[in-house]
Amino acid sequence: MDILLALVTALLVLSGSIFAFAAAVGLNRFPDLYARMHAASKAGTVGSALMLIAVGIHAADLAILARSLAGFFFFVLTAPVSAHLLAKASHESGYPLSDISVQDEMKRSQAEI
Template sequence: MTQAVVAGLVLVGTVFGLLGAVGLLRMPDVLVRMHASTKLATLACGLTLAAAAVHFGSADVTIRAVAILLFLLLTAPLAAHMIGRAAVTTGVPLWRVTAPDWLCRRRDAPEGDDTADRAGPLDDTPRR
């Protein structure tokens, strides 16, 4: 029974890893590509680590797998956020459907224009 659980976890983890790779190749801009690769790669690694913990069944392997998974869950979103922020601030061209956010408007605002700081994330109207 354990072999079937391990095989299922590895298979599902492999499918999610493959979907992440396809998303990395097929998505239109850097932000959407990064979202697909980060979320699916984290899920694939988590499932593979769960498979390793179930397969070996010892406490030390399970503790290591949980520690690695926690490290991934803490660092992957932070790294994706920083890479996305760097892409937006350096002016990487985005897909035409991607809505510009306050960071884009603030970067392009003239000196002394405080309306750019108050603009909402998806619209051009200032907040009250």
């Protein structure tokens, strides 16, 4: 039982840290603001959330698990909101997409108005 718990904890910790690492690599490699937001808001969020759950499972206590799950839900539900706000703010203040972007229907519709 102990070994099972330890294995689950180890799996969560390692996969969480690898997700966070991939997010940081994406943050440095992606060409523009909006693509970087993908990396930070998805892979980064999932990485830290997995590590939070690992604490709850490692403790093997329902109260602590409930608390870590509360933190998990809070973090997962707020990350898209902040990413969306940032994307909206930076698009509205005119930061352009990178040159390799295929299309920008939002800009076109604003120009028509």
